[in-house]
Amino acid sequence: MYRAPFLNRKNPLVKRWRAAATLVISAATFTFAMNTPVEARGSGGPKAEAQQQTAKRAAAKKSKFNKRVVVPAGPLPATVMAALARAHVPLSSMSVVVERIGGNGVPLVAINANEPMMPASTMKLVTTYSGLSLLGPDYRWKTTAYADGEVDANGVLHGNLYIQGTGDPKLVPEELIDLVDQIRRNGITGIDGALVLDKRYFDTSTRDLPAFDADESAPYNVGPDPLLYAFKSLSFTLTPSPDGQVAIDVLPQLAQLQIDNELHVTRGACAGSLPAASPSVAQTTGGFVQASFIGDYPLRCGPRTINVAALDHSTFFAGGFLALWKQAGGTFNGTTREGPTPVSARLVGTHRSPVLSDIVRDINKFSNNVMARNLFLTIGAAMGKPPATTQKSSAAIQAFLHRSALPMTGLYLDNGSGLSREEHITAQSLADLLTAANSSPVAQVFIESLPIAGVDGTMRNRLTNAGAGGNAHIKTGTLRDVRAIAGYVGAENGESYVVVSFINDPRAEAARAAHDALLEWVYEGARRTASAE
Structure with missing residues (x-):
């Protein structure tokens, strides 16, 4: 059985890792900041009472289909209960599952474990584990260029240049320049025609969706697109x-x-x-x-x-591509528009994205919403037939989970990123997924993509002086009225645990300390006040 490579924070090598991780974090700060909703950062956000009531009704409807038997388990430790009391959050607003990896399947803690809850960004674990399993860690997206018309002796294309996208989540300038260079190496240095963007890989129903909140220019509100460029920000x-x-x-x-x-x-x-x-x-x-x-x-x-984030995807991509094109010495005298690539057009360049294992690391470490949404839609297109729709993607993931003996009762997928008031899952279902992932062929890639407490990603500033620091791979989730954690903890006694907890409450922000206390308790060996398992 695979054991997560947990770090011992007392080991001097951890200091080197943290120093190296600082460079990685610095490079990814923009990604993290732009994917954190304003409401998640505690600045309030607009009222959403109607949305919350809809979510509660949906949760109640789902709960009656939940037939899993609640297994008796130990209570929460006193440190967690005290943190909840300080935050004035009732136990009814919290769901928790703690299970020992390699145990007998009986959870040490199971509180409201089968109640569908809003998971915020911990829903990315469902999307990324499914993506790694279905597409493979070495999967790469393709962005291709085609030309029609003749190229004269000066390298000017008298015709159109077509760019066809398949949803590459990390098509940033240093990646797109590769496609520009390939087009130029194929003898094209000028375009005397149109730049045509072929975006048929995702259905039009996935575009121009309402923003999550009123701050439409916030980068975390950027929606998915087959030609997503630089996170459209x-x-x-x-x-x-x-x-x-x-x-x-x-x-x-x-x-x-x-x-x-x-x-x-x-x-x-x-x-x-x-x-x-x-x-x-x-x-x-x-x-x-x-x-x-x-x-x-x-x-x-x-x-x-x-x-x-203030422009539409096509305007943003066209502007970014042409900026790189002109910086490389290319000329352009035409217009830009969307349209299909004709079958008669010839291939003049193919850019392949970084491998999926690297993409998943960015998604989970820094909670990148739009990258998760592009991956979610890619699953639907790759497992079925383009164009992708949210329904195809949800069905493909649900079918995979069913084949994996993970019924995931209470699961509702909206966009796969957790930036939603409609997405729900139970703590027990997510714990079951984490247990299955730990013994899967993609275990190492998946677990290493999670933030390490006190070291990197969204956990870099948490538990820095605690025993769990450096010993817990934890995905976080944060929305207004929602705080969530899910992942793995390597305990002081050498055992490993799966931990999942959701807090859905107007005072959830103040209860983050309860989650930190829970992780520290698990690190200390999850000592129970009731009978041993």
Whole structure:
């Protein structure tokens, strides 16, 4: 049986890992920040009473189909109960399952274990485990380029260039440049025709969906797309200088993007949210996109990075591709549009994504919502026939779980990322999945994709001075009124445990300490106050 490679935080090698992980975390900070909902960060968010009532009714409806027998188990430890009391969260708002790996299948703790709950981002575990099992850890997405028309002696294509996407979740500038280079190596240095985006791999019903909340420009609200580019988000870095100027850098570059910089450095204190750092982004005449920064910027505020998602996917991809194309010396004199690739077009380039095992690591370590949603739809297309729909993807995952003897009672999949008030699962179902994953062919890849407590990802700042730090692979979930943890803990006594817990309560944010206390208790060997298992 595979045992997760848990870290002993007292081992000096852990310090080296943490130092190396810091570099990885720095590179992924943008991904993590832009995939954390405003409401999840404790800033409130809009009221959603109607949505919550819908979710409660759905949960009640699902619960009557739950036929799993509740197994008697021990109570929660006093430290967890005390943390719940401090947060004023009743035990009825929490569901918990703790099971020893290699035990007799009887949970040490099973509290409200069969009640469907909102799991937030821990739902990504269902999507990523299913994706790894169905597609394989070495699966790669393809983004292909086709040309029709003739290429003259100067390398100008007198015809259209078609870009066909299949949902690559990590088509960032350093990846897309590979496709640009391949097109140029095939003799094309100019395009005297249209840039046509072929996005038929995902059904149109998966596009232009309502945002999760009112903050439509928030990167965590970016929806899936067959030609997802750089998470469809602009990252502006503002740097004030004593000479009164504020330098503005942007990633990725878009060919049609213009920056209107009317920021002025002031000598006052840095306080508040700094409204001047948030741009207004709008399309202007002539096909340009203008990002406007206006106002005072205190020098003491130092550099700030702002992430904004304000354009549609096709506009964003076309601008990103053409920026790279022109930077490489290419010319373009046409227009851009969406459309199918004709069968007569010839292949001029194929870019393959990083392997799925790397993609899953990004999804789980940094809780990337749009990458999870693209993977979710890819499962439906790959297991069936394109175009992908959410219904196809849900059916494919449910069928896989059924074949794996995982009935997953109470499971409802919406978009596969957990950024939803409709998605539900029981703690027992998710614990069963984690137990099955631990003994599966993809165990190592799957478990290593989870954040390590006190070391990296969304757990890097939790349990840093506790025994569980470095010894727990835990996926977190965070929404307004929801806190969740799910994963594996390597205990001090050498045993390994599966731990799943959801808190669905208006005071869930204040109850995070209860989850930390639970993980620490499990690390200490899950000593029970009742009879031993």
